[in-house]
Amino acid sequence: MENMNTFEMAKVYAPKEMEERIYKMWEESGAFKPKMVKGKKPFTIVMPPPNITGQLHVGHALDEMPQDVLIRYHRMKGDPTLWVPGTDHAAIATEVKVVEALQKEGLTKKDLGREKFLDRVWDWRKEYGGRIVQQLRKLGVSCDWSRERFTMDAGLSKAVRETFVNLYEKDLIYQGWRMINWCPCCKTSISDAEVEYEEQAGNFWHILYPVKETGEMIELATTRPETMLGDTAVAINAEDERYKHLHGCHVILPLINREIPIVLDEHADMTKGTGVVKITPAHDPNDYEVGKRHGLPMVRVFTYDGHMTGAAEAKENADLIASGRATKDEPVVLDCGKYAGMTTQEARKAIVADMTELGCLKKVEPLTHEVGTCYRCHQTIEPMVSKQWFVKMEPLAKPAVQVVKEGKLRFIPDRFEKVYLNWMENTRDWCISRQLWWGHRIPAFYCDDCGSVHVTREDIDKCPNCGGKVWQDEDVLDTWFSSALWPFSTLGWPEKTEDLAYFYPNSVLSCGYDIIFFWLARMVFSGLEQMGECPFEVALMHGLVRDAQGRKMSKSLGNGIDPLEVIEKYGADALRFSLEIGVAPGSDVRMSHEKIETYRNFANKIWNASRFALMNMQGFEPKGVPSADKLALSDKWMLKRFNDIVREITNNLESFDLGMAATNLYDFIWSNFCDWYIEMAKHELNGDDPEAKNAAQETLIYVLTGLLKLLHPYMPFITEELYSYLPGHEGMLITSSWPAANPEHDFTEDAEQMEAVMEIIRAARNLRAEMKVNASKRATLILKPAPALEKAFRAAEGYFMRLAAASNVEYLAPDAPNPEKSASAVTPGASLFIPLGELVDVDKEIARLNKDLKNAEGEVSRAEGKLNNQGFVAKAPAALIEQEKAKLEKAKGLVLSIAERIKELESLK
């Protein structure tokens, strides 16, 4: 490919035109597909599948970044690298969207019926499901789209079914009546993990129940008076002296005059309130347990859509019991009479009013308490007793705890290990059935004739026992049940595919810490159970995106950042970099347009640095690696520093310090490469020594090529584009090889000399700035160098002239008198003088030098203190002591030189 004429390169980097073109080139070239090599360890990540309902938001961008960085790094390293993308059917979220769409047409789910409704969801999916996947491409994700999966596609549905049947056969899935979390808004059960607790203002209602045997009133407190109609006991503690006389007595429930027993139970805490607690087994998890201990009846008073039950529900329930299809575990439904049909909130008001009228309300005490809400719709959760399917967690959790304790699964940062273990060690059975239509239908078939239940891999229509007609369970599975299988279901399981054998277990799983319980934990035990191996070795956690003030981004606050808009304006690379740079693993990221702009500017910097390099390549044929003999001091310094940064970035990536690697790259490219090296190289490039020029060209291209490679995982588009312009490039950057440090370029000594030169340049600039010398006014730079460095300084004259505005450089012997009327400074490598004639004010000169002297003296006393400390000398490592000694010598020398200079100036006064 011919080198691009640099005149065609725009002065300003314009991402918009190139990103789409480059992405298309990558995708069509097959660069995203792994090169499977037998015996070579692959690097695999599965992408957390975004919901098909999703619109790309900046949280997705943050989610993809660490993955794409690692994937691109490993691909360049030469590992067989696979990143599997896909989408999640998102049972509730999607169903809600489609129901809403129907509502606009005046239709309900029931109007359509199950089959037609599902057709509508698939239509919806066809229309919108691909949207998020197209949007992800704009971020530059380099996943293998040919392996894209969907949690509801045929293969994954098979995996779900296989898993369900496996667990059922092992007795790890069971069906039963249990206390579950019910969302009256979504009208489905949800798992414990899906309940979010919110602090809410509420009341403590102190109410009075009359005791039948003694006629006295006992006081108890409740936060939910509307549940009292479902009370089937009152509990006191057996040890409670206050109530010993009530053992065996009963109370008459006001409002409905139901007689219920007073039971003795440890749940009643003597130290809390009055020590008396009402027991509503059908609507409170604690009371449910108490009820089971005492064989109390369960009375349900709420409907599944959040109203008080009435005659209709009660009759239905009675019929069910009469038909024998209800079990003893099923609550009896109460006709709540005058309260029937009220919402629970309305009932609360009415019941409190009626109790007040009866004189049964003693007092109301305001309090704030944690209320469970649904993570989807944020409505209050009602605990209900309901027949559901559960995964038995204890046997599954055990190995999932083990793998972490044995270090087979490592969390980054490791504090999340504790979060994970705490959950895994205490988790309760997982309620997996959902009263929805969109999702994987539970493969359980019921025979009404013989009452048997059959869980099968293939659908059946006849009862295997009696040949009677069977019907399938109406419910579907929790959407997380299918995503729990993602690391192996996407590779073809339960089929024994080549992909599965090669890419399982995965290498890394990266996700936000907010889905550790929903997803990560469940993948671990599912992988262990179905595959016998932990699904990944490393769990790399990231945080949440916040706005500039640290608030969560939300629609209501309007503080969101639209990634598509940002990409349009600043480019995907700028967005990507701003999400990664300086972010410690697992911590939240603040985002703002200003921040993204900063890294757009960085992209522009690289663009222009490359433009500069290309402008200076006329007639240049790169040989690949610069050889030592013709290299200038600055070239050697650059090559040495490049070695350093290659090692540093590689180490950082290996240890998952992605934010650190980005910071290092930013600093290195801007400061070392652009501000220093390019500026110095201009001397050779514009000089009349063709060999020196060639060496600078060689170095410039070598280092620039390497830097583009190092930066590529973070800023894939601009680096790919620039790489294509470089002389000597081959193929695409995305599939090029990761740079390695070249030991022949470890020019340590030359680099030190260069640093001494740089120090003089800084000092000279400082002097000029302080003396307010116009930048365009050149002046003689007089050096009194340390003898060992004079040669290096003479070689660096061009840099002094170019970077320190020196008109010429003169040298003084160590014992020569210092020039008069000069601004001066002292560096370890040399004293420098800039004769500025009348501009020099001796008093100011002395003042400034005194400041420097003070600093140097401070350093001397610090180093001396250290070296005089017996403990330090005895215990510190030898290298450190040597270093300290060297520093002391240096500082002492400085003190002497500065003091001498001051003395000299004093005498001039």
Add this chain to the structure above:
RNA sequence: GGGGUUAUAGCUCAGUUGGUCAGAGCGUUACGUUGACAUCGUAAAGGUCGAUGGUUCGAGCCCAUUUAACCCCACCA
């Protein structure tokens, strides 16, 4: 109630196993357009690393106590 995170320059944050008189970006100030880049350059100002005590020759980093903010988990009637 249990667990966790954070506290470093005006703002946002780095600082990897304790060892170069504490770093960056933005902001501020002063200069500056000499053909890569004003989406830029040069220089400067600015911090007793939340507080107290301890371990150590040596602490921003380790330990204890403490203050403040935030987060997660938990069935507190």
